[in-house]
Amino acid sequence: MGFLELYLIYQYGPDFEPDWLPLQSSPLASLFTVVSKETMNQALQGWTRPLIQQLGLPPLGCLHKIPTAYRTCAHKTDCPFFDKSSCFPTAKKLPNCFQPSGVEDSAARQLGYDVVALWREGVFVIVVQENPT
Secondary structure (H helix, E strand, C coil): CCCCEEEEEEEECCEECHHHHHHCCCHHHHHCEEEEHHHHHHHHCCCCHHHHHHCCCCHHHHHHHCCHHHCCECCCCCCCCCCCCCCCCCCCCCCCCCCECCCCCHHHHHHHHHHHHHHHCCEEEEEEEECCC
């Protein structure tokens, strides 16, 4: 497969790490690949086969699987720059002010944009399940 870019979100027990917690209940989070801490540690040490087998959807596939209710911008009614031809996740020129609709919390909307931006750049977003000690 060559080189892969990964963005790791750690899950401690039932919750994501604090910075990503607002997005955990969003349907966007259901599109993340989930792997165990052991699988990620093996990949970081050079044995990548178990990680590659668990990757799931590629980033472009995740963009296309975003539920319809989350594909428009949350600010479409009050944004002077809203353009229905460019304010959705798969648009060629997505503006950096995009925030997915259907997400109530403003922090979660910003994280939603961050995830969309990562997927657009070809980055796999992976949740690493880590058991608390």
